[in-house]
Amino acid sequence: MYIKMATLANGQPDNTSLSSNHSNPSTNGHMNGLNHSPGNPSTIPMKDHDAIKLFIGQIPRNLDEKDLKPLFEEFGKIYELTVLKDRFTGMHKGCAFLTYCERESALKAQSALHEQKTLPGMNRPIQVKPADSESRGDRKLFVGMLNKQQSEDDVRRLFEAFGNIEECTILRGPDGNSKGCAFVKYSSHAEAQAAINALHGSQTMPGASSSLVVKFADTDKERTMRRMQQMAGQMGMFNPMAIQFGAYGAYAQALMQQQAAIMASVAQGGYLNPMAAFAAAQMQQMAALNMNGLAAAPMTPTSGGSTPPGITAPAVPSIPSPIGVNGFTGLPPQANGQPAAEAVFANGIHPYPAQSPTAADPLQQAYAGVQQYAAAYPAAYGQISQAFPQPPPMIPQQQREGPEGCNLFIYHLPQEFGDAELMQMFLPFGNVISSKVFVDRATNQSKCFGFVSFDNPASAQAAIQAMNGFQIGMKRLKVQLKRPKDANRPY
């Protein structure tokens, strides 16, 4: 048996597959025999050239073609009616394609039936509308950066000037709250394009972080690509280091990550040491820089060489609160407080090319960095190596907000900080379930604030205690609990 498999953009199977009659090889291929008079082959039904194929949804699974036929025949002669079946199991999928011989019949059926009645056993009303395969080109828009208070009607009002709106849906979360975006479907591509031209970037809704986004919705292909990319990202593929340096790169990277994880673990094991967090972040960043060969370029600033590039800026962290800095027994005595940072940087970790002139080979350089880093903290290294012979792999984050009281709002982040750096910085205080630096959609630049979520409030509090006021460069971090959603409600 060969069944053509095709899926339309909205997931509706193409009507060229799955017809109920493929068990009957004698049936004329593109017709399902509803109008066949076996005794009279001359009455092969004809359809209008502009006939519309309808998609019928919300059909009870116990109804097949012969049960449905009477319901639809009342609007005109049926050319083809096909209940969709699962391609493997043959199970009724609760929907069908219907083509009348005349276009007019389809329009009548649509207006009489679409969402007008609910068939027995169904929760939602029957759907009768042109199948997606009927659509001529892109006409569905994705609308972003809406105000979350805006309703379907508000969006319709905004878009109706540009054409006939067939569908308008606000995307909502499970709680029914708007996600600030919507789909708007016009009757034609031209209308959709007109709306894009007129509305995209035209205004900024109150409460939106940038101007209105109006673009064609993703095609099926784009959606698939996006999913694949997300998957790949989660599995650590597409990693520039691995691509660039193959097995060696992966090895060096593993070393770096292990070191970073160790540092984080040290601090996590009860020693709340922002320095460890910061050093860990430095290491990761350095690995990235070095392995990409970026640091090998002359990035030393023109003025006196005291301002390093990127996040490695003289982030001699100052610690506003003494919390935790005493417990780090593996550190040399002078490692408490600011001098430690200097020591670390002076110890070869620090990536200024001017001060590592011989480290031309990025791999060597990265490895040397690890060695020296370890040498700086011999006790801690040995100790932790035993405790965590195989540091747990960093699980890529997927989760979003944590429970109330676990989510931090962090402001005055260095411009260069991304999600990963933010996470590294807060790992020492507990289990970070998500970290997000807010990025301007237009410029892709960090807005210098972000969110970190822990899985428990105590970690969040510890992070606030230790990191609020933490100085990086010329700025001091502001670390607060994220404002709860229902804050500032006057009643």
Added chain:
DNA sequence: TACAATT
């Protein structure tokens, strides 16, 4: 530069 990720 100020409070969550949009298909």
